[in-house]
Every structure is written in structure tokens, then in C-alpha cells.
Amino acid sequence: MEIGKQEGKSLSPYCLVLPFPLQGHVNPMLQFSKRLNYKGITRITIAITKFFLKNAKDFPAASFSVETISDGFDDGGVEKVSPQEYYNRCWKSGSDTLTELLEKLRSSGSGVDCLIYDPFFPWALDVAKKFGLTAVMFFTQSNSVNNIYFHAYKGELKLPLSEPEIRIPGGLPVMKPGDFPSFIGEYESDPERTEMMLKQFRNVENVDWIFVNTFYELEQELLKDEQFSRSSRRELIMVRAIGPTIPSWYLDKRLPDDKSYGLNAFKPITEPCINWLNKQQNKSVIYVSFGSFAQPGVEQMKELALALKMTKMNFLWVVRASEETKLPKNYIDDVSEKGLIVTWCHQLDVLAHEAIGCFLTHCGWNSTLEALSSGAPMVGLPQWSDQSTNAKFTEDVWKMGVRAQKDENGIVRRDEIIRCVSYVMEGEIGEEIGRSAIKWKKLARDAVDEGGSSDRNIEEFVSALVRF
Ligand code: UDP
Numbered sequence: 001m002e003i004g005k006q007e008g009k010s011l012s013p014y015c016l017v018l019p020f021p022l023q024g025h026v027n028p029m030l031q032f033s034k035r036l037n038y039k040g041i042t043r044i045t046i047a048i049t050k051f052f053l054k055n056a057k058d059f060p061a062a063s064f065s066v067e068t069i070s071d072g073f074d075d076g077g078v079e080k081v082s083p084q085e086y087y088n089r090c091w092k093s094g095s096d097t098l099t100e101l102l103e104k105l106r107s108s109g110s111g112v113d114c115l116i117y118d119p120f121f122p123w124a125l126d127v128a129k130k131f132g133l134t135a136v137m138f139f140t141q142s143n144s145v146n147n148i149y150f151h152a153y154k155g156e157l158k159l160p161l162s163e164p165e166i167r168i169p170g171g172l173p174v175m176k177p178g179d180f181p182s183f184i185g186e187y188e189s190d191p192e193r194t195e196m197m198l199k200q201f202r203n204v205e206n207v208d209w210i211f212v213n214t215f216y217e218l219e220q221e222l223l224k225d226e227q228f229s230r231s232s233r234r235e236l237i238m239v240r241a242i243g244p245t246i247p248s249w250y251l252d253k254r255l256p257d258d259k260s261y262g263l264n265a266f267k268p269i270t271e272p273c274i275n276w277l278n279k280q281q282n283k284s285v286i287y288v289s290f291g292s293f294a295q296p297g298v299e300q301m302k303e304l305a306l307a308l309k310m311t312k313m314n315f316l317w318v319v320r321a322s323e324e325t326k327l328p329k330n331y332i333d334d335v336s337e338k339g340l341i342v343t344w345c346h347q348l349d350v351l352a353h354e355a356i357g358c359f360l361t362h363c364g365w366n367s368t369l370e371a372l373s374s375g376a377p378m379v380g381l382p383q384w385s386d387q388s389t390n391a392k393f394t395e396d397v398w399k400m401g402v403r404a405q406k407d408e409n410g411i412v413r414r415d416e417i418i419r420c421v422s423y424v425m426e427g428e429i430g431e432e433i434g435r436s437a438i439k440w441k442k443l444a445r446d447a448v449d450e451g452g453s454s455d456r457n458i459e460e461f462v463s464a465l466v467r468f
Helices: 003-007 023-038 050-055 083-107 123-130 143-153 191-201 248-252 271-278 298-310 321-326 347-351 365-374 387-397 414-425 427-448 453-467
Strands: 014-018 043-049 064-069 114-117 134-139 209-212 239-241 285-289 314-318 339-342 356-361 378-380 401-403
Touching: 014 023, 014 083, 023 043, 023 114, 023 134, 023 365, 023 453, 043 050, 043 083, 050 064, 064 083, 083 123, 083 191, 114 123, 123 134, 143 191, 143 239, 143 387, 209 453, 239 453, 271 314, 271 339, 271 347, 285 298, 285 347, 298 321, 298 414, 347 356, 347 365, 356 365, 356 414, 365 387, 365 427, 378 387, 378 414, 387 401, 401 414, 414 427, 427 453
Parallel strands: 014 043, 014 114, 043 064, 114 134, 134 209, 209 239, 285 314, 285 356, 314 339, 356 378, 378 401
Antiparallel strands: none
8 A cells, every 4th residue: 555655645644663772673673664664654753762873874764754762871881780770761761752752743743643662662652652642562572582471471481490391372382491582591590680571561451553573474373363462452452473574675686675774883894795705606605693782702702713714614704893802813814715704794685695505693583584584594503582592493493594502611612513504504404404495585575575464464554554
């Protein structure tokens, strides 16, 4: 539906999109906004924290405006306080400044109709309801992870985890404690942090829509008839998959794109990566990245560095500037014949390149979806948060890779890394994973293509917004 074009710009509903200020949360919400825009929602504003915007290296497409709120850390310093302190300060400051922003927009004559917010900011729902807005929860984690958190929120998953194998009703496979998100598995050492994570579902009965960045075909066991809202409301709120929120042109190269990435916290090194990849053979390169946040220890970095040096494959490794000191001495020069190390890249451009043979990843949810969508077999080295759960599904359910095993000190050693890379890139198992890769790439593309499962959910949302 092309509302903007058919009914005039002024008739488009006005959506305010509020991501949590981490790259892995900003990217999917920005890409989702592009899809809304493509469907005719012409009035979209991204509300981001002052600190994130001040440090952003590029900006979203001209079709969006950007406004700021404050999480109470406008000059940074989040790393100096406990997660709880951040959370509490953010709750107050975020609520106040979001209220001010909505009042400002209302008094300027462009009242917001709908708030699409990240449940890591649970207070945003209260603000949305105070203004009478349509409230949309947008989960940037997998639906399996949502499901686990939701069961814990309702008290149906007993914490701390005490059984060696845990069954949760509703479509999840049998899980071992190590398969759970760290905020669940490590409940005993920091119960307050777990409670904070579970607040994502606070007042969930008041939301109007629940979106998850996933696709039906990927998590159908969990999406069949799931609703998170078990309230007295007559109308239950279904959880809808709207992903993967990857620009269509990466998946099928048919649709044009504005090529803007938008709101990158890091400056991507693009041309040198692509030029280097262009010189490599098809499916020969290991792409290595731990996303925007994970900080593997020095020992782990050393094992990884040595494994990459020892494999017969060439590699492209993203080592963020803040992590570079963990590399062995003279490493970049030592491996220059076979490896390129950059501080950040355009990951989608890299994953879509035909030279990529496998993705050694921390299994952040976006990276996992991006790998599935571009058909890149994965070797998972999960670090924390939801990454272990994503790694488990990658290996056991989607058959798209393998999870590297840690030793008794919690380190994945070089031999194990080399074994895993060969496992996904070579032999019969490599071929099997290659077939899964082709399957998921197609299913991911179909889901967001015109009439696909995610596309229909977005279409329905847009129609409802317009009717409203
Ligand atoms: N990313 C990127 N360039 C890089 C590394 C990562 O553009 O060099 C992007 C990646 O495409 C993904 C996001 O950063 O969209 C990372 O999100 P993810 O959920 O995988 O991990 P997080 O950073 O949240 O741990």
C-alpha cells in the first residue's frame, strides 16, 4: 500500500521510533523504519539519545528526521556506572525528555500518532499511553529469547536454573543452562540485573502491537499462536515477525536502495575491504566480527589471533579500535599476507560478498540474521547476553553452523577454532551446511518480499495505523 502517494503526505500517520542506543538495536529499527517508509508512512522521526547522535558517523536517509532524548548520560560515562545505575537514571531522564519531545512535536502542529519503542526502555510505554498513542514494542532479540525471558517474567521458569536439562512449554527445544541468555543463566550472581531484563515485559498488556525482528519460517514453532499479553483484555496481542530487517537489495539485489546506512557509532572502512575481498577466491575467506559491544578477554583474543594465523584460509577481521591493544605484538604486520584487519566495516556488504566462506561470530542477533540471510555458515563464539541461545539455535535448529566449545577456563582454544572453521567449510558436513545456507537465504528473502510473511505483517500494521 502506498498511502503517502495515494492520499497525500499530510494524511500519513506520524511514527516516532525510539531505539536503545546500541548499534545492534539502532540498525534493525532504522531498517524497519525504511520499510514503513516504503509502505507509505512518510512521517517518521527517529528519537535517539544525545550521546549516540553526537558520536554518530553518518545519518539516516533524508526521509527521516532525527530528534534526541536524554538517558542522563549526554557526555558519556555509561561504562563508569553499574547497569542498574544506568537503568535507573535513564528511566527518569528518558521519561522526562520523551515527554518533552512529544509535547514539542504536538505544539508544533505535528502530533505523533504512534510510538515504536525498544522494550529495553520499558518506561516509554507509560509515556506513549499518557499521550494516547498507538504503542508498538519492537524486540531486537530473537523470539526464542523473548520466550525465555517471558517465561521467567511470569515466574514459570524457575531461577536460578538448577536442572541439567530444562523444558519450557511452547516450542523451545530442551535447553541446557549454558544455552540460556547469560542474564538468566547467571541469575544467582546478579539477580537485580535479571529483574531489569525482565522488565522488558512490564505492562505488556497495554501495548497495541508487538513486533520481533525475526521471520515466521525461522521461528514458527514459537510464533504460531503466541501472545505475550495474558491480561483481561478481550483482544489478545499477537507477536508478529517483521524481519529480517535487512535491506531487500542485499537479499535479492532487485530493489534499489538509498545506500544510506545511518547512525553508525563507528566509521566503516568500506573500499579497502571490498577491494581486498575482490582479490580472494569464492567462499575462501573467514569473516570475523564480535559486533559493537562484546569484549573478549586478552587470552581469548590471542587464541583467536593464532588460530587465524594458522588456518589455511584468509581472513577479514573486525577489531574495534578499543580492542586493538589485545592483539599480539606486531600481529597486523605478521599476518598481512593472508589477513586484513579493520576497525569496522559495512558488515552486510562483506557478508554479501561471494568471497566469504564462513562467519566467525559472537552470534549477536543481528549478525545471526544477517548471516542467515546472506547464506554465510557460522562458527559461534558467544560471549554473553542472548548470544549463547542464538548459537544453540544456529547449530541445533537451523543447522547453519557450529558452536565452538570452551575449555575448563572458559576459553575457546586455537585448535577448536580451526576445527570449527574446517567443519563448516569442508567435507560432507560443510556441504550440508551449504545447503541449509541456500535454504535460509531464500526463506529470509521471501519473508520480506512483497506478500511474504513479514511483509504482510507490516502491511497490516500500516493499514491499521491509517484506519486509526
Ligand atoms: N556491524 C557492522 N560492521 C562491523 C560489525 C558489525 O556494520 O564491522 C553491524 C552488524 O551488521 C550488525 C550490528 O553491527 O547489524 C551488530 O549487531 P549484533 O546484534 O550482531 O551485535 P551487538 O553489536 O548488538 O553485540
